[in-house]
Amino acid sequence: MKNKLIKQISIFAENKPGRLEEITGQLKSADINIRAFTIAEAGDFGVLRMVVDKPDKAHKVLHDAGFTVSETDVLGVEMSDSPGGLHKIATVLGANNINVDYAYAFATATENAQLIIRVDVINNAIKALDRAGVVLIGIEDLK
8 A cells, every 4th residue: 555645845035036936946956846836925035836757855955955844644535626626525524524724726637636635633634535536646757
């Protein structure tokens, strides 16, 4: 059985021109591929969250470049790319009293979309989603 946890890298950075270029340049130079990505703005600073193919290496490279970096376990979920796809996931989590801290999703060239989700009790979420027949995906499945 493949690992159902995905390591997400979070970077706290100044919200100014060139910062994203600097971060992505560090990753490019280290041959690290970004598989999923989001930015949350908070005034003068932002939080960049990303799933990469080499999270431990990304953490070291970015930390060594002077960025504030952390790693968080998240889940990858496959969902229908149709009306109600996200609702199904939200219903399973809500029915099991699992809170969603944040999520980001993207559609692919298939019938399914992929969702990265951070929840308050990750092991309970894995069990609940498994019971509901929801497909959990690993980093190798992110396309």
